[in-house]
Amino acid sequence: MTTLLSLSGVRTSYGNIEALHGVDLEVREGEIVTLIGANGAGKSTLLMTVCGNPPVAHGQILFAGRDITRMPTHAIVRLGISQAPEGRRIFPRMTVMENLLMGAVAAPPGAKAPKPNDSAASCEGTPSGVTPAPGLSSGRPAPPAGNGDGAAADLERAFRLFPLLEERREQSGGTLSGGEQQMLAIARALMSRPRLLLLDEPSLGLAPLLVRQIFDAIARLNRDEGTAILLVEQHAHQALRLAHRGYVMANGRIVLSGGGSELLANPEVRAAYLEGGVGVRPAGEGAS
Amino acid sequence: MAGARGGSRNDPAPDGTGALFREAGLAGLLVFGLAAALVGVRVQDGAASAIAPLAFRFDDAFTAAAAAALGRLGVALLRAGLAAPVLAGGTAVAFAVALAQVFFPAHPLLLALLFDTAMPNWLVALFAGFLALAAGWRLRHAPLAIVSETAAREAAMDRIGAEVQRWARYAGPLIFLLALALPLMPFADRRLVDVAILVVTYIMLGWGLNVVVGLAGLLDLGYVAFYAIGAYAYALLAKYVGLSFWLCLPFAGIMAAFAGLLLGFPVLRLRGDYLAIVTLGFGEMIRIILLNWYQFTGGPNGVSGVPRPSFFGLPFTESPPEGGHSFHTFVGLFWPLSISPTAKFS
Amino acid sequence: MIGAFISIITFLLLGLFGITWAPFAILVALLATMALTPLYGWALERLAYRPLRHSPRLAALITAIGMSIFLQNYVQLVQGARIKPLQSLVTGGIEIMQRGDFVVTLGYMQILIVVLTVVLMAAFTLLIQRTALGRAQRACEQDLKMAALVGVDVDRTIAATFVMGAALASVAGLIFLLYYGVVDFFIGFNAGIKAFTAAVLGGIGSLPGAMLGGLLIGLIEAFWSAYFSVEYKDVAAFTVLVMVLIFRPTGLLGKPDIEKV
Numbered sequence: 053m054t055t056l057l058s059l060s061g062v063r064t065s066y067g068n069i070e071a072l073h074g075v076d077l078e079v080r081e082g083e084i085v086t087l088i089g090a091n092g093a094g095k096s097t098l099l100m101t102v103c104g105n106p107p108v109a110h111g112q113i114l115f116a117g118r119d120i121t122r123m124p125t126h127a128i129v130r131l132g133i134s135q136a137p138e139g140r141r142i143f144p145r146m147t148v149m150e151n152l153l154m155g156a157v158a159a160p161p162g163a164k165a166p167k168p169n170d171s172a173a174s175c176e177g178t179p180s181g182v183t184p185a186p187g188l189s190s191g192r193p194a195p196p197a198g199n200g201d202g203a204a205a206d207l208e209r210a211f212r213l214f215p216l217l218e219e220r221r222e223q224s225g226g227t228l229s230g231g232e233q234q235m236l237a238i239a240r241a242l243m244s245r246p247r248l249l250l251l252d253e254p255s256l257g258l259a260p261l262l263v264r265q266i267f268d269a270i271a272r273l274n275r276d277e278g279t280a281i282l283l284v285e286q287h288a289h290q291a292l293r294l295a296h297r298g299y300v301m302a303n304g305r306i307v308l309s310g311g312g313s314e315l316l317a318n319p320e321v322r323a324a325y326l327e328g329g330v331g332v333r334p335a336g337e338g339a340s
Numbered sequence: 341m342a343g344a345r346g347g348s349r350n351d352p353a354p355d356g357t358g359a360l361f362r363e364a365g366l367a368g369l370l371v372f373g374l375a376a377a378l379v380g381v382r383v384q385d386g387a388a389s390a391i392a393p394l395a396f397r398f399d400d401a402f403t404a405a406a407a408a409a410l411g412r413l414g415v416a417l418l419r420a421g422l423a424a425p426v427l428a429g430g431t432a433v434a435f436a437v438a439l440a441q442v443f444f445p446a447h448p449l450l451l452a453l454l455f456d457t458a459m460p461n462w463l464v465a466l467f468a469g470f471l472a473l474a475a476g477w478r479l480r481h482a483p484l485a486i487v488s489e490t491a492a493r494e495a496a497m498d499r500i501g502a503e504v505q506r507w508a509r510y511a512g513p514l515i516f517l518l519a520l521a522l523p524l525m526p527f528a529d530r531r532l533v534d535v536a537i538l539v540v541t542y543i544m545l546g547w548g549l550n551v552v553v554g555l556a557g558l559l560d561l562g563y564v565a566f567y568a569i570g571a572y573a574y575a576l577l578a579k580y581v582g583l584s585f586w587l588c589l590p591f592a593g594i595m596a597a598f599a600g601l602l603l604g605f606p607v608l609r610l611r612g613d614y615l616a617i618v619t620l621g622f623g624e625m626i627r628i629i630l631l632n633w634y635q636f637t638g639g640p641n642g643v644s645g646v647p648r649p650s651f652f653g654l655p656f657t658e659s660p661p662e663g664g665h666s667f668h669t670f671v672g673l674f675w676p677l678s679i680s681p682t683a684k685f686s
Numbered sequence: 687m688i689g690a691f692i693s694i695i696t697f698l699l700l701g702l703f704g705i706t707w708a709p710f711a712i713l714v715a716l717l718a719t720m721a722l723t724p725l726y727g728w729a730l731e732r733l734a735y736r737p738l739r740h741s742p743r744l745a746a747l748i749t750a751i752g753m754s755i756f757l758q759n760y761v762q763l764v765q766g767a768r769i770k771p772l773q774s775l776v777t778g779g780i781e782i783m784q785r786g787d788f789v790v791t792l793g794y795m796q797i798l799i800v801v802l803t804v805v806l807m808a809a810f811t812l813l814i815q816r817t818a819l820g821r822a823q824r825a826c827e828q829d830l831k832m833a834a835l836v837g838v839d840v841d842r843t844i845a846a847t848f849v850m851g852a853a854l855a856s857v858a859g860l861i862f863l864l865y866y867g868v869v870d871f872f873i874g875f876n877a878g879i880k881a882f883t884a885a886v887l888g889g890i891g892s893l894p895g896a897m898l899g900g901l902l903i904g905l906i907e908a909f910w911s912a913y914f915s916v917e918y919k920d921v922a923a924f925t926v927l928v929m930v931l932i933f934r935p936t937g938l939l940g941k942p943d944i945e946k947v
């Protein structure tokens with residue numbers, strides 16, 4: 053699999069306080085990667101750092117072979133990284149529809165197809181039969197008419213993914229329920245047809261049924277469209293089962309990494325992050 | 341230690357020379373756009389307008405544009421790490437402009453090349469000199485490994501702030517002593533002491549404002565209204581009621597506090613912009629009332645002949661009234677100099 | 687103020703070339719001032735506001751006040767402090783009603799002003815509500831960080847906002863010049879305070895509210911000046927403002943925040 057996103061030795065600070073102390077992480081094409089860790093470990097900071105805010109103090113971030121370490125946020129996002137950040141951050145005084153259209157700002161004009169970046173070529177030039185074909189992985193080939201119609205198609209897809217949103221398209225974002233806001237946040241992030249989707253605790257504060265729906269949606273997205281996903285979750289169990297690979301973070305460092313099931317079986321991980329669900333062992337978990 | 345950490349990477353993408361010149365050209369164009377109408381053309385008034393309604397100074401607009409382009413070029417070069425030409429160019433421009441301004445201020449060629457008035461020319465020279473200094477500094481010191489421009493700036497500001505705070509601890513008492521000694525200094529004259537007193541007044545205003553804005557977090561734009569109320573309370577009470585300064589002092593405070601109460605109650609429910617505008621309005625109201633209530637406040641002329649403070653009947657004057665004492669003769673305050681410096685104060 | 691000055695300069699320049707046909711002159715002045723004034727808006731944003739983007743609100747506010755003083759002094763320096771008169775371009779009007787000695791006329795100037803205002807108002811409302819730029823502007827206002835995260839170039843959007851604001855203000859300056867026939871470097875100050883007051887009275891962020899607020903402030907001042915005293919008209923306006931805000935802390939048409947956390 054080709055590497056889509058790679059962080060090497062990334063350090064980030066808030067003012068004088070360093071929040072990430074040299075993080076190495078990798079997401080490959082078409083992969084779901086889960087990042088778990090205690091509160092305050094730096095997971096959200098990591099996702100935001102990928103998007104350039106806060107800026108990287110040290111180290112390097114490559115996306116599709118391209119150095120994005122110093123790029124401004126909007127330029128990074130326009131390369132095809134999209135984030136549903138912590139706290140959802142719906143635009144409160146815009147309608148659902150407008151929120152979704154905001155998500156389309158970074159949508160590529162016309163066909164999204166793998167961007168022929170000169171620097172990206174080195175990385176993408178070696179097509180791998182194993183991954184879902186790159187054409188697929190980058191979302192649908194856009195309708196020929198260009199941006200306007202592309203947005204229409206994306207809207208349709210968003211509403212297909214979360215039909216509830218269609219009923220509320222004219223409601224203002226601030227008045228949606230938490231769950232609806234979460235769906236909107238994810239749908240908005242998808243509007244730009246990203247190659248890499250960063251999701252920060254998409255299940256936060258949702259009813260179990262909704263959590264399930266969201267996880268299903270994530271899996272479907274990855275399977276059907278090959279979108280690579282970097283997922284931060286507190287529901288470590290479900291997230292790790294969903295993921296191809298996972299990383300465990302503590303105090304601004306990656307302390308453990310491995311395949312999803314591998315981490316699930318790891319006694320340390322179990323002790324630290326899965327004990328909470330101890331009563332609901334895997335079997336129970338599946339039923340929930 | 342501040343947010344900027346030494347990074348292994350220094351410069352972002354190196355700018356091509358083309359980009360540098362384009363940047364400079366854009367800055368020049370922008371400034372020309374800014375200056376063309378307002379600086380380049382002057383609407384005449386008075387007698388001059390009868391002859392011609394407009395006067396033209398397009399040469400100055402061009403000068404401004406050229407200065408901006410050159411300055412921007414210097415900044416851009418510096419950012420790209422090319423300090424040597426900036427040092428040379430900056431020094432040359434600074435000296436050329438300064439010398440021209442000093443020796444041939446009215447030479448027609450220079451009038452065409454430079455601004456017609458001295459001030460902006462000095463500014464140009466100053467900025468060129470500053471650029472040259474920055475370039476010189478850059479040449480001597482290895483380029484900083486800058487995370488980003490803002491981070492570096494913030495780091496520098498943090499350092500300066502910490503330094504200031506460290507010094508403030510020692511400097512505070514020192515400045516206090518200096519303030520006490522200031523009137524005794526041989527160079528102290530009336531103007532200097534007036535300015536110093538104004539400084540103290542502003543410090544007090546700043547303290548008060550800090551209580552409202554800093555500690556309470558209420559953005560009060562009409563704060564100076566209370567300053568006015570205090571001043572007028574003393575002036576009017578002393579003049580019309582004949583109260584002494586020492587009685588007026590608490591009264592003025594109470595009245596200002598009362599005004600604050602009056603304003604505070606309705607305003608407490610408001611937040612943010614709404615609070616700001618209401619307090620601004622309050623300040624304006626007080627100002628307008630004070631300016632327009634001629635009979636009471638004297639309007640724009642103000643209150644004159646306000647009795648000066650005294651100390652239990654002892655006036656703070658230099659020469660005591662007939663057969664009495666003034667404050668300093670009574671307490672036996674004497675000046676170490678043979679000539680009483682207070683002579684300058686009368 | 688800058689808009690008004692650029693307008694008067696344009697009018698006088700046209701006058702030098704012997705062009706005094708009002709519709710053409712006004713059109714040219716409109717174009718000139720809407721082209722040049724926004725440069726000031728852009729430069730201001732770039733130099734004074736962008737570095738303060740992440741500073742406390744107070745810093746931006748103080749900077750705004752400082753910048754307005756700076757610009758006033760700049761114009762005073764380059765154009766002089768005296769009032770500049772302009773002979774009126776648009777005269778005459780339509781007689782609407784006549785009853786005995788009582789004649790109601792509507793000046794062409796007034797018609798022009800209303801038309802210009804309405805057209806611009808409609809255009810800008812449309813721009814804010816319907817276009818991608820307008821959406822991006824609202825997004826920046828509501829959540830700057832998130833706006834950047836969806837790919838909005840925040841710097842450009844905010845600069846565009848300043849440019850638009852300056853363009854609108856320049857038209858206001860042109861109208862002021864046309865109507866009153868004079869400009870000086872100080873005309874902006876009172877207008878600024880009044881505009882802010884009107885916006886707050888109507889409820890910040892509500893366009894109809896701002897119009898209603900402006901209307902109310904104008905009416906209050908006019909009536910107070912006519913029946914009581916001219917000097918205290920501002921006091922009256924602010925008193926009404928305070929009264930309204932006591933009972934409706936978010937202005938007449940402002941909505942209380944309905945944000946969910």
Ligand SMILES: Nc1ncnc2c1ncn2[C@@H]1O[C@H](COP(=O)(O)OP(=O)(O)OP(=O)(O)O)[C@@H](O)[C@H]1O
Nearest residue numbers: 066069071089090091092093094095096097098138
């Ligand atoms: N804006 C900020 N300013 C200063 N410190 C911050 C800021 N945001 C986060 N931090 C600090 O950085 C560290 C990492 O925070 P982060 O939000 O990345 O944690 P997290 O792993 O996402 O936690 P959680 O699971 O609770 O969301 C914490 O110690 C936090 O206090």
Ligand SMILES: [Mg+2]
Nearest residue numbers: 095096097138
């Ligand atoms: Mg988090």
